[in-house]
Amino acid sequence: MKAxxxxxxxxxxxxxxxxxxSTNKKTEGFGGSDAVTSGYSEGGAIQDERLGDxxxxxxxxxxxxxxxxxxxxxxxSVIYFMFDSSEVQPVFxxxxxxxAQYLVANSGQRVxxxxxxxxxxxxxxxxxxxxxxAKAVARMLEMQGVFPEQIEIISxxxxxxxxxxxxQAAWQLNRRVEIxxxxxx
Amino acid sequence: MVVKNLKIIIVLWxxxxxFFSHSVSAELTIQITGGTKSAIPVAVVPFAWRGVSGHAPIxxxxxxxxxLTRSGHFKTxxxxxxxxxxxRTEAIKLGNWRALAQDYLVIGEIKQNQDRFIIEFxxxxxxxxxxxxxYRLPATARGLRRTxxxxxxxxxxxxxxxxxxxxxxIAYVTQKKKSKxxxxxxxxxxxxxxxxPKVIASSREPIMSPAWSxxxxxxxxxxxxxxxxxxxxxxxxxxxxxxxxxxxxxxxAPAWSxxxSQLAxxxxxxxxxxxxxxxxxxxxxxxxTKSYAIDTxPAWSxxxxxxxxxxxxxxxxxxxxxxxxxxxxxxxxxQGDYNARGSFSKDGRKLVMVHGNRGDYRIAIMxxxxxVFSILTKGPLDESPTFSANSGMVLYAKIMNDKGVLSATSxxxxxxxVLTFDKGDVREPAWSQ
Numbered sequence: 001m002k003a004x005x006x007x008x009x010x011x012x013x014x015x016x017x018x019x020x021x022s023t024n025k026k027t028e029g030f031g032g033s034d035a036v037t038s039g040y041s042e043g044g045a046i047q048d049e050r051l052g053d054x055x056x057x058x059x060x061x062x063x064x065x066x067x068x069x070x071x072x073x074x075x076x077s078v079i080y081f082m083f084d085s086s087e088v089q090p091v092f093x094x095x096x097x098x099x100a101q102y103l104v105a106n107s108g109q110r111v112x113x114x115x116x117x118x119x120x121x122x123x124x125x126x127x128x129x130x131x132x133x134a135k136a137v138a139r140m141l142e143m144q145g146v147f148p149e150q151i152e153i154i155s156x157x158x159x160x161x162x163x164x165x166x167x168q169a170a171w172q173l174n175r176r177v178e179i180x181x182x183x184x185x
Numbered sequence: 186m187v188v189k190n191l192k193i194i195i196v197l198w199x200x201x202x203x204f205f206s207h208s209v210s211a212e213l214t215i216q217i218t219g220g221t222k223s224a225i226p227v228a229v230v231p232f233a234w235r236g237v238s239g240h241a242p243i244x245x246x247x248x249x250x251x252x253l254t255r256s257g258h259f260k261t262x263x264x265x266x267x268x269x270x271x272x273r274t275e276a277i278k279l280g281n282w283r284a285l286a287q288d289y290l291v292i293g294e295i296k297q298n299q300d301r302f303i304i305e306f307x308x309x310x311x312x313x314x315x316x317x318x319x320y321r322l323p324a325t326a327r328g329l330r331r332t333x334x335x336x337x338x339x340x341x342x343x344x345x346x347x348x349x350x351x352x353x354x355i356a357y358v359t360q361k362k363k364s365k366x367x368x369x370x371x372x373x374x375x376x377x378x379x380x381x382p383k384v385i386a387s388s389r390e391p392i393m394s395p396a397w398s399x400x401x402x403x404x405x406x407x408x409x410x411x412x413x414x415x416x417x418x419x420x421x422x423x424x425x426x427x428x429x430x431x432x433x434x435x436x437x438a439p440a441w442s443x444x445x446s447q448l449a450x451x452x453x454x455x456x457x458x459x460x461x462x463x464x465x466x467x468x469x470x471x472x473x474t475k476s477y478a479i480d481t482x483p484a485w486s487x488x489x490x491x492x493x494x495x496x497x498x499x500x501x502x503x504x505x506x507x508x509x510x511x512x513x514x515x516x517x518x519x520q521g522d523y524n525a526r527g528s529f530s531k532d533g534r535k536l537v538m539v540h541g542n543r544g545d546y547r548i549a550i551m552x553x554x555x556x557v558f559s560i561l562t563k564g565p566l567d568e569s570p571t572f573s574a575n576s577g578m579v580l581y582a583k584i585m586n587d588k589g590v591l592s593a594t595s596x597x598x599x600x601x602x603v604l605t606f607d608k609g610d611v612r613e614p615a616w617s618q
Contacts, residue, residue, distance in 0.1 A: 083544075084501075112412070119584075121546060122525035122539045122568055123613060124394060124438040124451065125495050125502055127414075128458045128479040131435055154412050155435060159360075159391035160368070166566060166584050 073098030100144035131155035233272030236297030252337035257595030361609035449483035530576035
């Protein structure tokens with residue numbers, strides 16, 4: 001039953017944002033004196049409007065065919081973890097293997113492993129924990145012949161939850177590694 | 186005068202609009218709960234307005250009352266209970282205040298001189314009938330709130346002998362969701378009571394772990410811009426920022442040395458996260474920890490000799506110390522199954538941390554001499570504790586009504602203040618020292 005539930009989670013479509021290279025950041029002065037800084041306070045509002053430019057696309061629409069086919073293991077790209085654990089559970093091993101086989105067959109293809117943690121505990125410790133999860137998946141890929149150069153890791157800790165809730169149901173979906181393919185240039 | 190039951194619950198729905206000149210407004214609600222038997226009764230009389238327009242631009246008495254109340258040391262008299270409201274010495278009837286069991290009295294007035302203001306205030310000892318303080322403080326319209334917090338500091342310092350922290354600042358990170366997968370993260374700096382927030386950096390990728398330089402002029406923080414961890418040091422006055430050389434993987438948890446010349450950080454470039462010390466003058470690194478476990482969240486002892494950090498080398502996250510020039514690590518905490526994010530009080534005698542037991546996370550303080558723990562908060566999802574400069578209060582992040590909010594508590598746990606911002610989640614507070 002639990003495994004079944006986990007599979008359902010895996011089917012949730014992973015969407016990733018291509019706008020990463022256009023990450024819009026700016027820095028502003030903080031006027032301890034009477035310097036006018038209020039205009040800067042609106043910086044956020046301006047950026048918010050630009051968000052319309054962001055395209056959200058799925059692995060499937062980027063990669064085509066097998067990534068869209070729900071019968072293919074490649075359509076599953078989220079690995080979930082137990083509490084405070086970075087061990088890839090057996091139920092997810094074949095998902096990792098499917099991606100490993102694809103990456104071995106397409107050695108020019110690069111993948112990003114995004115590590116995540118649930119919100120409990122300290123944020124920086126969670127960054128470390130989520131990196132350990134992503135590294136566990138990376139190790140499995142490499143053991144099956146994927147080149148380390150094909151893999152990039154970023155650990156987000158608790159900063160990018162997939163679910164908003166503050167309960168067990170949300171936490172088990174937030175403890176995850178997302179496998180996303182980088183667009184080939 | 187003994188007041189029997191001082192269990193007070195004060196809810197200050199200040200809910201005041203913080204105006205920016207471009208009509209951007211943010212609503213902030215401050216809720217204060219608690220009270221102690223030893224709280225000192227003080228009456229802060231509404232200040233008289235002597236200006237050209239109809240009413241004063243700021244309610245001095247309510248801000249000073251709120252500041253004093255949330256320190257946990259004072260109980261302030263509600264305005265409706267005041268028999269009269271003097272603003273000058275000659276109008277004070279000491280008998281009235283004695284009858285109301287007030288130990289101290291604050292009165293004053295605001296004068297306007299074109300676009301500038303002068304706030305005058307006096308502090309009296311009601312029983313001895315003696316003036317303890319008297320100040321005239323000039324202020325610009327923009328600087329009014331900070332000046333009022335300065336009054337709170339002066340009163341607090343006179344009556345407690347401790348340095349006031351109301352005129353300090355806090356930094357924190359807000360997250361506002363734009364869609365399921367897109368959020369805007371903003372690093373903000375505000376007055377210690379959450380007013381006058383200003384955005385100092387914003388990004389679509391997470392911003393984390395702000396840390397004030399000891400002189401309060403810079404903030405170090407972690408930004409995930411371009412999907413890479415990077416530590417920035419930003420000068421508040423100019424908005425200019427520099428970065429320290431990054432390593433592959435985690436670059437996080439910056440902590441300033443007490444003299445501001447070094448930064449302790451976490452890097453995972455060699456595999457597992459380890460603690461490093463970076464010299465900010467020549468940007469050289471020294472690696473302090475070399476375990477295969479997670480070592481992160483460094484914080485310096487006040488004398489700069491030790492660094493406390495979180496490590497799971499024993500299986501679960503616990504706090505350890507290591508000499509800041511290198512040496513062997515020593516385990517510090519044994520109570521509970523999770524102790525993380527430690528930081529020292531100014532005198533080095535206390536350590537505040539996130540303390541977890543079976544999935545319940547609270548803020549706790551450990552006495553360094555006796556190793557006795559006291560739990561300050563109710564949990565279950567409390568994190569990121571930061572001491573005030575006088576170590577009398579702790580600011581931390583928690584979840585309330587499904588929202589990330591900031592909360593401040595006195596170190597004896599008697600007073601609690603919640604800052605709720607209208608929009609989005611707030612986390613990762615840091616209090617200027």
